[in-house]
Amino acid sequence: MIGLLVSVLLFIGIGYMLVKPETKDYQPFLSFSPDSDGIKAIVELAQERGVTTRRWELPPESLPSGSGYTLLIVQPSMLAKPELDAMRSWVEHGNDVLLAASDMEAWDSFQLKEAEQPKGLGSKPANVHMQGKVLSLEATVSTTSRLVAQRELETIYEDERGILGARKHFGEGSFTVLLEPKWLMNSMIIERGHFELVWPLLQDTRRQWLIDEYHHGYTAERGLSAVYPAWLLAAAAQLAIVLLLWLWKRAKRIGPVHTPRAWTVRRGDETLLAVAGWYERRRLRSDALAHSAQRLRQLLYERWGVLPSAPPQEAASIASTRWDAKRAESLLRLLREPQQAQVSAREFAALAREYSEAIVDMEKE
Structure with missing residues (x-):
């Protein structure tokens, strides 16, 4: 038993070493990367303090309208001047942009200069300006770029050696530049306690963070509202409504066109029985025969061109050339039959049958 248990444990251990899953290697500065060079720690710490965050995977031209947003861009792969100009217009409507990049190009009032190499390695004092106070905190600084004071x-x-981070106001918002993006990395936040150092940039918990991943190569599919202009979508919606109303007015059937035969037969039989019962109860047999005679005259006119006022012999002569003698004689008798005020039930049944047969024959012509 012990030998079996040892064998199983050895089998599991060897199998684990052979097929041990490799941890995924993320590129630096991703908001969902748990690696030491990711920024997942700062995002989760901000969420714990009540900040709402979400990833942003669209170009700057598609930033949401309105105010109350903060766009966080950390070490973008490339940031062109038209994109910066689009962000500036967005900022003027009451939003903020925080750009943390060590290799950004000069733009607007953010002019750069090169400083001297630091003497020695390790953490150096950095002054943090927050709410009119100046705090001196230890910070690891690796960049040689500095902002020109204006x-x-x-x-x-x-x-x-100079300014590492500064803010400029545009309209109702602000644009902040930080030349040391490594301060936001997981290793700096967790191991070296840089959260207190960068929190002054992110302390406004009323705003919603948009964590830029577009400049790290992650893009999202655009919806219809982002691809097509609003006026085109509105026109298409109105056209669809007009089309539906037109189809409704034209009584176009949208659905199955087949009607079960059992329903039509039942409906037809019930209708005929109801009409027949109505004539029977009101003793309108002569009226029913008159309607049948009128229908027969109408069919003679439509099929053979015999006028309703024509004598019965005219219709009979045409019928003799198309039908047999018995059917032609029956037609002549029906056309000559005088309309009686009172008709017995037996006579009514016989005449109704003859009218029905003659009408069916005429409908086949």
């Missing part, structure tokens, strides 16, 4: 810029981070 009156329009609001300094947020600086060290002994």
Whole structure:
């Protein structure tokens, strides 16, 4: 028993070592990456403090309308000037942009300069400007770029060699640049306690974060509202409504066109019985025969061109050339039959049968 247990454990251990799943290697600065170079930690910490976050996988031209958003862009692969201009227009409507990039190009009031290489490695003091106060915190700085001080810029981070992060207001929003994106990495947040260092950038929990993944190569499919202009979608919707109303007015059937024969037979029989019962109860047998005679005259006119006022012999002469003598004689008798005020039930049944046979024959012509 012990030998079997040892064999099973050895089999499981060897199998695990042979087919051990490899952890997925994510590219740096992804918001969903748990690697040391991802930024999942800062996103989850912000969520714990009440910030609403979601990934953004569309170009800057498709940013949501309205206000109250903060777009977080961390070390984008490429950021062209037209995209920055689109973000600036979006910011002017009451939104914020936080761009953390060590290799950004000069744009608008964010002019760059190169600083001297630091003496020695490790953490250095960095001044954090927050709500009129200046805090000195330890920070790992690896970039040699610095922002040029200008009156329009609001300094947020600086060290002994210059400005590392600054904010500029456009309209009702602001654009913030941080030249040290590594501060947002999981390794810096968890291992070196840089959360307090970067939290002043993200402390407005009333806004909804849009974590940019578009510039990391992740793109989402656009919906109809993003592909087609609003006026075209509105026109298409109105056209569809007009088409439905036109079909309704024209009484176009939308659905199965086959009607079960059992239903039509039953419906037809019930209708005939109801009409016959109505004539019988009101003693309108002569009226029923008159309707049959009128229908027969109408068919003679439609099929043979015999006028309703023509004598019965005219219709009989034509019938003799098309029908046998018995049917022609029956037709002549029906056309000559005078309309009586009172008809017995037996006479009514016989005449109704003859009229029905003659009408069926005429409908076949």
